Amino acid sequence: MSVLITGTAGFIGFHTAKRFLEEGHKVVGYDGFTDYYDLTLKHKRVEILESYENFTSVVGMLENAHLLTETVETHKPEIVVHLAAQAGVRYSIENPSAYISSNVQGTFNLLEALRHNVPKHLLLASTSSVYGGNTVFPFEETARVGFPVSLYAATKSAGEAISHSYAGLFDIPTTCFRFFTVYGPWGRPDMALFKFVDRMLRGEEIEVYGNGAMSRDFTYIDDIVEGIVQLSRTVPVVGTGDSEVGELDSISPVAPWRVVNIAGGQPVPLMSFITAIENALGVEAKKTMLPMQAGDVTDTLASPELLEALTGFIPNTPLEEGISNFVDWYQEYHDDRN
Template sequence: MKILVTGTAGFIGSHVAMRLLARGDEVVGVDNLNDYYDVTLKQARLDRFRNDPRYTHVHADIADRGAMESLFAEHRPRRVVHLAAQAGVRYAAENPHVYVSSNVTGFLHVLEGCRMHAVEHLVFASTSSVYGANRAMPFSEHRSAEHPLTLYAATKKANEQMAHSYAHLYGTPCTGLRFFTVYGPWGRPDMALFLFTRAILRGEPIKVFNHGCHQRSFTYVDDIVEGVIRCLDRPPSADVDWNAMSPDPSSSGVAPFRLFNIGNEQPVELLAYIERIEECLGRKAVMELLPLQAGDVPDTAADVSDLRDATGYVPQVSVEEGVARFVRWYREYHAV
């Protein structure tokens, strides 16, 4: 089938596009290749599949209404995987307008395209950051996520609510996926694994916030892609119950809409994560221990039981193996 993937020059988007092409789908990719980080890396990701005859690339900004209307009208995708967004949690403090333009206005254009062209399923990226001030562990889709601590998280929470309204008003099936700390080959240079690996190889100190004592549900990118594909192939349906006094946050029942956590259920302490990087590099890190950053949460832990029950999703790659794969890729890509 023909599937639109937004953000195909991005970390997760490029992996999703490759997986869809490998199984025989036709992929229309859209990306504006902005310079938030190294454009050469984005081009290199695209080069892995750009010449596949079943791939069509559209260079456009999802915040450009006219461009998105033309894209949907010309290509008429059957399903959509929306992964494009302004990346980086902390960057939002310096550039809030960019986040709202891409993450809110851009998402509206995707929703409108799906509505106008009867797309049979929209799968979109949310984030574990929406849990914000919620400290009940592990994070569950059935609990409140009404207090985000960053603008990035607030824009993603807005996406969830916008998608639900479109699912209810227009019957567009929507599935939101709350990603938990994705890592792996072709990752973003502003993420911890990339930053730590580069600094350790150069003999430079690494900044370790919260003294390395917080935990994260580090999830290997192939496991994320597997969950995305499984969800894409299972559009949700509405199970209307107007007598429900308090709709469940993950599925109101009045719309073909679902929210799922997607991540590894075994959190890893940051210091242990760094130790694994040191082992793979054969070098010790010089650590600058710092307090918790503003907007960060001390810990994350994913409850993925709903996704497992709905799709059979079970992450396969351990942190030990995943970090080793990243280090091998990093050394090869950078010739170090």
């Protein structure tokens, strides 16, 4: 099977591509190698992917509509996994244009390419941030998501809406998945786990926002990838819901489109997360307690019921195991660089 994955130099894209390659599929990776964070890390990920015979790398930005279209027409992918995006809630305040350009215009460009080369299934990454100001827990896919508190969330919500219109207009079977605080080996340097481990090993203070009174539905990277792979086999059909899913289903009544949370529904208090890192490192964190930052939310908690109903799978990697795996990778990665 031919799979096009955007964002293969990124954290989730790298792991997803590696999984499809290990299953014997042909993978075309599309990535622009932006300098949002350390390019060395991105190149190291792609070096690993290039060791697979069935991997083809295309270097280009989502904003390059011509190259995107050429890539789709050349490789005619059966499955498309759209993971490339400008990530980060806080950075969206500093550089909002990057989010409109990548997450809105870039997603539109991909959809335009696919309307003329319709795949069997398009899978598109969204985020728990789209739930925004919702105060009803757990977050269910059928909940209203019209109150984003960051531009990042707004652009990802726009991507969902645009993909729905293209799914209906051009019969592109589409599944959007909402990620919840993904962590694990090869993670991004701007994410909390990476920053905390890095600063704690240097003996520096870590910044704890919301004065520590926050919680997140942390999801280990292998569970995210398993959810993506499982959902790739579950193609939505317009106007129908799985009889076993019933009212849980977010299937559109007018398009072959649905949205699914990928998370375990097990929120962890931020301070417990930090304690788990301390235990893995054998280092006590020096903490600077700070108020909430603009664009952040206090808590996230997913309902995993639709994911389980569709695939039989619920993310279940214990936090302590996931953090230990990250610490092992972090230390090995930095030893190799020194």
